[in-house]
Amino acid sequence: xxxxRCRNAAAEPFTHPPTTMSSLPFAADPxxxxxxxxxxxxxxxxxxxxxxxxxxxxxxxxxxxKPGEAIPSEMELAARFxxxxxxxxxxxxxxxxxxxxxxxxGKGTFVATHAEQHVQYRFLKxxxxxxxARVEGPAQRSVIDCRRMRASADVARALALRSGDAVxxxxxxxxxxxxxxxxxxxxxxxxxxxxxxxEQLANYQGPTYAMxxxxxxxxxxxxxxKIRAVLPDxxxxxxxxxxxxxxxxxxxxxxxxxxxxxxxxxxxxxxxDTHHYRNELS
Amino acid sequence: xxxxRCRNAAAEPFTHPPTTMSSLPFAADPxxxxxxxxxxxxxxxxxxxxxxxxxxxxxxxxxxxKPGEAIPSEMELAARFxxxxxxxxxxxxxxxxxxxxxxxxGKGTFVATHAEQHVQYRFLKxxxxxxxARVEGPAQRSVIDCRRMRASADVARALALRSGDAVxxxxxxxxxxxxxxxxxxxxxxxxxxxxxxxEQLANYQGPTYAMxxxxxxxxxxxxxxKIRAVLPDxxxxxxxxxxxxxxxxxxxxxxxxxxxxxxxxxxxxxxxDTHHYRNELS
DNA sequence: CAGTGGTCTAGACCACTGG
DNA sequence: CAGTGGTCTAGACCACTGC
Numbered sequence: 370x371x372x373x374r375c376r377n378a379a380a381e382p383f384t385h386p387p388t389t390m391s392s393l394p395f396a397a398d399p400x401x402x403x404x405x406x407x408x409x410x411x412x413x414x415x416x417x418x419x420x421x422x423x424x425x426x427x428x429x430x431x432x433x434x435k436p437g438e439a440i441p442s443e444m445e446l447a448a449r450f451x452x453x454x455x456x457x458x459x460x461x462x463x464x465x466x467x468x469x470x471x472x473x474x475g476k477g478t479f480v481a482t483h484a485e486q487h488v489q490y491r492f493l494k495x496x497x498x499x500x501x502a503r504v505e506g507p508a509q510r511s512v513i514d515c516r517r518m519r520a521s522a523d524v525a526r527a528l529a530l531r532s533g534d535a536v537x538x539x540x541x542x543x544x545x546x547x548x549x550x551x552x553x554x555x556x557x558x559x560x561x562x563x564x565x566x567x568e569q570l571a572n573y574q575g576p577t578y579a580m581x582x583x584x585x586x587x588x589x590x591x592x593x594x595k596i597r598a599v600l601p602d603x604x605x606x607x608x609x610x611x612x613x614x615x616x617x618x619x620x621x622x623x624x625x626x627x628x629x630x631x632x633x634x635x636x637x638x639x640x641x642d643t644h645h646y647r648n649e650l651s
Numbered sequence: 652x653x654x655x656r657c658r659n660a661a662a663e664p665f666t667h668p669p670t671t672m673s674s675l676p677f678a679a680d681p682x683x684x685x686x687x688x689x690x691x692x693x694x695x696x697x698x699x700x701x702x703x704x705x706x707x708x709x710x711x712x713x714x715x716x717k718p719g720e721a722i723p724s725e726m727e728l729a730a731r732f733x734x735x736x737x738x739x740x741x742x743x744x745x746x747x748x749x750x751x752x753x754x755x756x757g758k759g760t761f762v763a764t765h766a767e768q769h770v771q772y773r774f775l776k777x778x779x780x781x782x783x784a785r786v787e788g789p790a791q792r793s794v795i796d797c798r799r800m801r802a803s804a805d806v807a808r809a810l811a812l813r814s815g816d817a818v819x820x821x822x823x824x825x826x827x828x829x830x831x832x833x834x835x836x837x838x839x840x841x842x843x844x845x846x847x848x849x850e851q852l853a854n855y856q857g858p859t860y861a862m863x864x865x866x867x868x869x870x871x872x873x874x875x876x877k878i879r880a881v882l883p884d885x886x887x888x889x890x891x892x893x894x895x896x897x898x899x900x901x902x903x904x905x906x907x908x909x910x911x912x913x914x915x916x917x918x919x920x921x922x923x924d925t926h927h928y929r930n931e932l933s
Numbered sequence: 934c935a936g937t938g939g940t941c942t943a944g945a946c947c948a949c950t951g952g
Numbered sequence: 953c954a955g956t957g958g959t960c961t962a963g964a965c966c967a968c969t970g971c
Binding site: 452 | 958959960961962967968969970
Binding site for chain 3: 962
């Protein structure tokens with residue numbers, strides 16, 4: 370059996386509850402006895418459901434189940450990992466809380482996707498000032514540039530690459546109702562995004578992150594943004610059809626796949642005269 | 652017994668699990684049978700743990716337990732509400748996830764407070780660009796103005812008041828390392844914040860929201876922010892020691908107490924040349 | 934109707950805290 | 953050491969989905 374905390378140590382007690390070690394981390398380790406002798410400090414224990422969560426996560430990132438597909442039922446996973454349904458449930462609960470999977474009662478648990486997620490454009494927090502929500506529909510995209518290049522120092526640092534490594538770089542404008550509103554620069558690791566074209570960026574219907582899933586097998590699960598107020602340079606002002614004294618929101622986003630691996634750096638300039646960046650604090 | 656979903660209807664089955672209705676919402680209602688006849692649509696059922704959560708929340712907002720105090724143990728609450736510990740646990744889990752309550756293993760569950768919360772200044776997302784986190788310490792506060800006045804139309808709408816209702820209004824500057832960085836206007840409902848003084852705002856050690864808890868019994872539990880890029884007017888530029896062409900982050904925040912009652916409108920102008928607004932997306 | 938996630942209970946034991 | 957939250961199991965039943 371595989372570390373039901375610190376106890377165990379002896380052989381299998383029964384054949385039902387915690388049984389038969391099966392490729393689990395933290396298998397039985399008779400030496401660790403919590404406190405007392407053995408000298409090991411901070412044995413880095415983790416509860417069973419965390420280990421299960423880790424295993425499911427591993428399957429997710431290895432692509433055992435594709436975005437949008439159902440993962441095995443709780444009962445199946447419980448049998449597979451030799452734990453109770455409740456333990457699997459708690460593991461999945463956390464994955465669902467992190468938006469990695471989606472539960473649908475009566476149907477199953479599904480790998481989350483940027484494509485048909487109820488909340489499309491999860492990472493875009495810019496909303497029109499009119500409360501009409503997103504009736505204005507998705508933005509019109511106009512790709513200005515898309516090419517392969519070498520990473521500068523700051524881009525390399527953000528993407529955990531080395532300076533000079535290959536990256537894809539794209540520049541585009543998003544317009545709402547014909548009004549240019551967002552000017553974006555995107556950097557992607559050249560290795561994973563080899564072959565990305567301006568046409569892909571321009572023509573794909575739906576979130577760009579959904580295209581990344583389908584065409585490149587890269588799922589963004591989390592992102593961090595640093596926001597500032599800036600003034601555009603002349604080129605930027607021209608592209609957005611504004612004067613150089615129009616203040617803009619500078620949004621620098623780093624998006625991560627599984628395991629906190631950064632896979633995108635995006636620098637956006639948002640025009641906020643008819644839109645605003647919305648954030649909820651709790 | 653009190654609505655263990657749609658079933659029940661008959662008298663008490665046993666005397667332990669679900670027993671004796673006791674002032675709970677959604678008591679037994681023999682007419683509702685989920686699907687089928689009876690014609691009632693959307694009976695608005697809620698699981699037991701949600702009802703328990705509601706009851707605990709009610710006790711929180713009625714001040715049965717003060718911020719920082721421990722609430723009764725899970726076993727006590729289970730006995731009080733005549734449910735299993737697991738059900739109470741799930742209710743508290745949600746309250747903890749919403750930052751209304753804080754669990755500490757081995758000690759108890761405590762009413763969350765802005766005062767000694769591990770994450771002080773929960774609602775302030777402005778960080779120095781240097782990764783040194785918050786070594787720079789809390790901001791120096793300089794209160795420019797604090798007075799009673801009548802609510803304008805937009806302030807009234809944000810605070811769910813009527814135009815002309817009494818509000819407290821304050822204006823202040825927060826500086827980091829002697830550099831004026833945030834210019835804030837704060838509006839508070841006059842009723843709840845009667846007697847607020849500039850001295851209180853200036854001299855209280857710790858988060859202003861902690862002062863609101865202690866001096867006025869108002870706990871902010873949630874907030875929404877709308878962010879824009881703007882240029883300051885002459886007065887604002889003067890107060891922040893900047894030129895009128897320095898772009899600023901405009902952060903309009905509405906903070907809510909329990910039950911989504913708005914209790915504060917705050918309009919901040921953030922200087923973002925050495926700081927940035929940090930946001931995490933997931 | 935079977936299968937899935939969702940709720941509820943009960944009991945055992947573990948880990949942490951403090952007296 | 954007793955008391956608290958945290959984990960794990962097992963089993964029952966409910967609510968929803970689709971065949």
